[in-house]
Amino acid sequence: MSKNALKSNFSPLNSEGSPSRIPNSPIVTPSINSNDNNDRTANDRVKVILRVRPPTANDERKRTSPLEFDPAKPNKLVLHRPDAPVTHTEFEFDRVLPPGATQQDVYLSGVKDVVDDVLKGYNGTVMAYGQTGAGKTYTLGNIQPQAIGMIPRCAAEIFYQASNDPFHTYSVSMSYIQIYMELIQDLLNPQSDNLVIREDSGNGVFVAGVQEVPVSSLEECLHYLAVGEQNRAFAFTHLNAHSSRSHAVVMLTVVKRRRYLTPAEKQAEKKAEREGVSTHKVKVGKLYLVDLAGSERLKKSKSVGQRATEARSINLSLTTLGMCISARAMDDKHVPFRDSKLTRLLQESLGGNAKTTLLVNVASAQEHADETMQSLSFASRAMCVKNKPVVNERVDYKILHAELQSRMDKENDRASHLEVALSKKEEALDDAMQAAVANEKARFEAIIAALQRENEQRVAHMHSEMEGVRELAAHEQAHRNSLEKRIKELEVEKANMAEKHYNHVAMLNAQIADLLERQAEEATAHRQAAQAAALEMASAEATMAQKEAENERLRNEMGKMQQEMGVLASAHKSTLAALAKLRQSLEAAMPDAAAAAPTVDRQRSSDLPPLTYRPDQSRRAPVLRQSSEPVRSSAAAAAAAAAA
Numbered sequence: 161m162s163k164n165a166l167k168s169n170f171s172p173l174n175s176e177g178s179p180s181r182i183p184n185s186p187i188v189t190p191s192i193n194s195n196d197n198n199d200r201t202a203n204d205r206v207k208v209i210l211r212v213r214p215p216t217a218n219d220e221r222k223r224t225s226p227l228e229f230d231p232a233k234p235n236k237l238v239l240h241r242p243d244a245p246v247t248h249t250e251f252e253f254d255r256v257l258p259p260g261a262t263q264q265d266v267y268l269s270g271v272k273d274v275v276d277d278v279l280k281g282y283n284g285t286v287m288a289y290g291q292t293g294a295g296k297t298y299t300l301g302n303i304q305p306q307a308i309g310m311i312p313r314c315a316a317e318i319f320y321q322a323s324n325d326p327f328h329t330y331s332v333s334m335s336y337i338q339i340y341m342e343l344i345q346d347l348l349n350p351q352s353d354n355l356v357i358r359e360d361s362g363n364g365v366f367v368a369g370v371q372e373v374p375v376s377s378l379e380e381c382l383h384y385l386a387v388g389e390q391n392r393a394f395a396f397t398h399l400n401a402h403s404s405r406s407h408a409v410v411m412l413t414v415v416k417r418r419r420y421l422t423p424a425e426k427q428a429e430k431k432a433e434r435e436g437v438s439t440h441k442v443k444v445g446k447l448y449l450v451d452l453a454g455s456e457r458l459k460k461s462k463s464v465g466q467r468a469t470e471a472r473s474i475n476l477s478l479t480t481l482g483m484c485i486s487a488r489a490m491d492d493k494h495v496p497f498r499d500s501k502l503t504r505l506l507q508e509s510l511g512g513n514a515k516t517t518l519l520v521n522v523a524s525a526q527e528h529a530d531e532t533m534q535s536l537s538f539a540s541r542a543m544c545v546k547n548k549p550v551v552n553e554r555v556d557y558k559i560l561h562a563e564l565q566s567r568m569d570k571e572n573d574r575a576s577h578l579e580v581a582l583s584k585k586e587e588a589l590d591d592a593m594q595a596a597v598a599n600e601k602a603r604f605e606a607i608i609a610a611l612q613r614e615n616e617q618r619v620a621h622m623h624s625e626m627e628g629v630r631e632l633a634a635h636e637q638a639h640r641n642s643l644e645k646r647i648k649e650l651e652v653e654k655a656n657m658a659e660k661h662y663n664h665v666a667m668l669n670a671q672i673a674d675l676l677e678r679q680a681e682e683a684t685a686h687r688q689a690a691q692a693a694a695l696e697m698a699s700a701e702a703t704m705a706q707k708e709a710e711n712e713r714l715r716n717e718m719g720k721m722q723q724e725m726g727v728l729a730s731a732h733k734s735t736l737a738a739l740a741k742l743r744q745s746l747e748a749a750m751p752d753a754a755a756a757a758p759t760v761d762r763q764r765s766s767d768l769p770p771l772t773y774r775p776d777q778s779r780r781a782p783v784l785r786q787s788s789e790p791v792r793s794s795a796a797a798a799a800a801a802a803a804a
């Protein structure tokens with residue numbers, strides 16, 4: 161459709177086909193309760209709206225749908241699959257829009273609130289997901305007057321609210337890109353077909369070098385949409401006669417500035433100006449409107465060649481998208497955003513700094529039940545993805561630039577004034593300098609002359625001093641010569657003495673050596689003598705020990721002999737006693753004889769032999785050595801007596 165056709169057919173609408181004015185009112189007249197499901201109280205999670213496409217003429221022939229809706233439960237639906245292991249599955253989303261729902265229903269269910277937030281300075285994303293032919297492009301980009309899509313509605317909303325906000329001024333810019341076979345192409349500047357994605361702390365993730373065209377009305381937006389649409393890749397497939405072969409992203413950037421300042425703010429602003437700091441802040445909201453290419457089964461779409469290659473690339477990036485959604489839903493640490501250009505670009509929209517609404521488009525026909533199941537599962541996971549949106553406030557570079565420019569102009573003026581003043585001052589300074597230089601020159605010349613005179617006197621004085629010094633030096637030299645001579649003599653003496661000393665020391669060393677040798681010899685002799693003496697002593701000690709043992713033995717033998725002697729003495733005593741008795745009996749029998757015979761008692765002491773010890777006959781019994789005569793006589797007497 162041409163731009164003019166768009167303008168003429170589209171502008172006066174407030175709902176599908178009903179008239180209104182643009183931009184004075186947005187394209188909204190609630191046909192369902194606009195408060196329904198519009199809050200994002202669930203921690204700013206991704207909002208999921210399910211839209212079921214009405215059956216096509218082709219589908220209608222079959223007249224069956226696996227989907228069941230309950231008007232009393234506008235956010236639930238049941239999918240029946242009698243042939244599957246799970247025959248029916250109930251799903252719950254933020255909103256379920258049955259085939260009869262209008263574009264406005266979609267808009268009010270979850271798109272308008274994103275735009276409202278973008279106008280407050282948040283980032284926002286509205287993304288359409290679903291199998292090929294399910295109605296994504298229709299929902300987002302349709303520009304036919306009877307069913308205006310979300311992109312024109314968002315643009316209309318922005319310009320409507322901007323024109324009705326007395327407190328702020330807005331500037332809006334627009335970019336339009338497509339990701340085709342993993343290449344990012346600028347649809348407003350198609351030569352740029354390999355743009356790169358960058359990220360920085362100020363802007364987050366963005367497409368570097370993309371054309372951002374300023375837009376100030378819905379008409380301009382529609383114009384650029386149509387331009388981009390012409391450059392976007394579409395193709396015929398068996399599932400969609402006008403199938404998108406790329407993911408397309410329309411980016412609307414809204415910069416919001418304060419129109420008026422409160423007195424306190426004005427004061428702060430003046431102060432900041434004096435200090436050369438800008439306090440002007442702007443809020444920047446970015447709205448991403450993403451029309452994804454649809455997943456397709458090559459069997460069903462019957463795509464071959466280039467179409468099949470496209471389909472594989474599309475399916476691959478959608479798989480990565482699914483993995484990122486799952487990872488975010490599970491709060492995984494690693495989310496594979498970098499695995500595809502699409503997910504990298506949508507990084508902030510899927511769990512980052514953005515308010516996101518996911519429009520999931522499904523077909524109602526029975527033949528797409530498997531794909532519908534897949535889309536519903538994806539949508540369920542997306543319900544768990546939480547975002548962390550913040551208002552993007554930053555320095556107003558436009559105002560800052562203007563301020564800096566005016567300050568630079570002022571500074572330039574000041575600089576040129578200063579330059580003029582400086583050159584005048586330089587001239588005056590030159591004159592004054594010349595006079596001062598002449599004066600100073602004369603003064604210095606006088607000083608120099610005086611210094612020269614003084615110098616000459618000093619030189620003369622120095623000459624005379626030098627003469628004295630020279631004499632002193634000659635005297636010193638003579639003294640030095642005599643000293644040197646004496647030193648030489650002393651050195652000779654020293655050498656002689658050293659030699660003598662050396663000889664003496666050598667002699668002493670020889671003597672010491674000699675002495676040491678003799679001492680060693682003596683020590684050896686002493687040692688030998690000591691050894692001999694030790695040997696002798698050892699043998700003497702052995703002999704002594706031997707003798708000691710002998711003595712001990714003799715002492716023992718003596719003891720024994722003394723005992724034997726005791727025994728003999730007592731025997732002798734008994735013998736004497738017997739003899740006495742015998743004598744008595746003899747005397748009694750023969751008194752005369754008895755009188756003639758000497759008495760034993762008288763003779764006892766003299767007759768008993770002395771007891772002596774002969775060591776050389778130690779082994780023999782001790783011998784009683786006495787005169788044998790008295791004994792023999794008494795024995796004879798005894799024998800005679802006995803015989804008698």
Ligand SMILES: Nc1ncnc2c1ncn2[C@@H]1O[C@H](COP(=O)(O)OP(=O)(O)OP(=O)(O)O)[C@@H](O)[C@H]1O
Pocket residue numbers: 212213214290291292293294295296297298299400402403404405452453454455521
């Ligand atoms: N809600 C709807 N009401 C009426 N017609 C619709 C609706 N949704 C889609 N269609 C029609 O269905 C066809 C396919 O829709 P569309 O091109 O939007 O699908 P798609 O999801 O973008 O597919 P692809 O992924 O292949 O680009 C179009 O002719 C469109 O007009």
Ligand SMILES: [Mg+2]
Pocket residue numbers: 296297298402403404451452453454
């Ligand atoms: Mg499409």
